[in-house]
Amino acid sequence: MFHPKGPSLFQLARQALSSTIDGYDLLADKFEHTPFRTPDLFVDVLVETALRGAHESILDIGTGTGAIPRGFLRERSDSKIIGVDYSKGMLEEARNLTRSEFADSSVEYVLKNALDIDYENQFDVVTCSGAFGHFEIHEYEQLVANIFRALKPGGRFLFLTYPKPTKANPAYWVARGFNIAMHVRNLVLDPPFIMFYLRFTVEQAAEILWRHGFEVRVEDPDVKLHRSLRLVMATKV
Numbered sequence: 001m002f003h004p005k006g007p008s009l010f011q012l013a014r015q016a017l018s019s020t021i022d023g024y025d026l027l028a029d030k031f032e033h034t035p036f037r038t039p040d041l042f043v044d045v046l047v048e049t050a051l052r053g054a055h056e057s058i059l060d061i062g063t064g065t066g067a068i069p070r071g072f073l074r075e076r077s078d079s080k081i082i083g084v085d086y087s088k089g090m091l092e093e094a095r096n097l098t099r100s101e102f103a104d105s106s107v108e109y110v111l112k113n114a115l116d117i118d119y120e121n122q123f124d125v126v127t128c129s130g131a132f133g134h135f136e137i138h139e140y141e142q143l144v145a146n147i148f149r150a151l152k153p154g155g156r157f158l159f160l161t162y163p164k165p166t167k168a169n170p171a172y173w174v175a176r177g178f179n180i181a182m183h184v185r186n187l188v189l190d191p192p193f194i195m196f197y198l199r200f201t202v203e204q205a206a207e208i209l210w211r212h213g214f215e216v217r218v219e220d221p222d223v224k225l226h227r228s229l230r231l232v233m234a235t236k237v
């Protein structure tokens with residue numbers, strides 16, 4: 001559907017009828033060829049920003065097939081990198097892709113729900129890409145608290161997101177329509193598939209991050225064709 005090596009419509013439908021974790025397990029070997037994988041242009045922004053400050057230890061949350069850890073390895077970063085995900089299938093794919101691209105890598109891929117991580121003062125940088133829409137709104141408090149705890153003092157939580165679009169923007173209505181369809185799907189079908197747009201927008205994220213003690217800076221990363229994309233740099237002060 002997206003790419004000759006990507007999932008068929010039937011495979012996407014099976015994924016949508018599964019739980020979020022099972023859905024990713026089913027999609028794992030095709031994931032690299034879907035638009036859900038963070039594009040390398042975005043990965044590069046996160047990696048370059050991380051490498052401009054302390055970056056000895058890095059945690060990537062919702063690492064999927066390891067797009068971000070592999071981005072660090074491509075820059076020959078000698079950081080100690082841990083990628084966390086709750087889909088076994090995605091992590092298997094991440095390990096395979098990392099091994100085939102980099103003979104000698106020390107990236108550690110850990111099977112864990114981001115809401116259950118208990119790292120303390122361990123990382124210079126935490127990244128997360130493409131996973132925010134898979135959390136319920138009330139779960140952001142736990143997610144952000146876990147990230148704050150995981151960072152060393154002065155450590156940075158780096159991610160890309162968009163401002164909430166105005167109602168005059170057709171993208172707003174497309175996203176709202178998708179979200180309504182997902183709410184209806186989850187009312188009639190069990191297990192739920194948690195995937196929503198308009199989540200962890202610049203405004204929503206900044207408010208939660210400030211409340212948890214982060215200092216927040218927002219920049220325009222100047223990515224072609226993504227004029228409203230914003231880079232959020234939240235520092236644990």
Ligand SMILES: C[S@@+](CC[C@H](N)C(=O)[O-])C[C@H]1O[C@@H](n2cnc3c(N)ncnc32)[C@H](O)[C@@H]1O
Pocket residue numbers: 021024036037038061062063064065066067068084085086087090112113114115128129130131134135
């Ligand atoms: C759209 S993919 C993005 C993967 C990768 N970060 C990328 O950008 O290509 C979202 C990933 O987040 C993972 N994920 C979602 N919620 C999670 C949670 N609560 N804990 C751990 N992983 C989670 C999914 O399993 C999936 O691999």
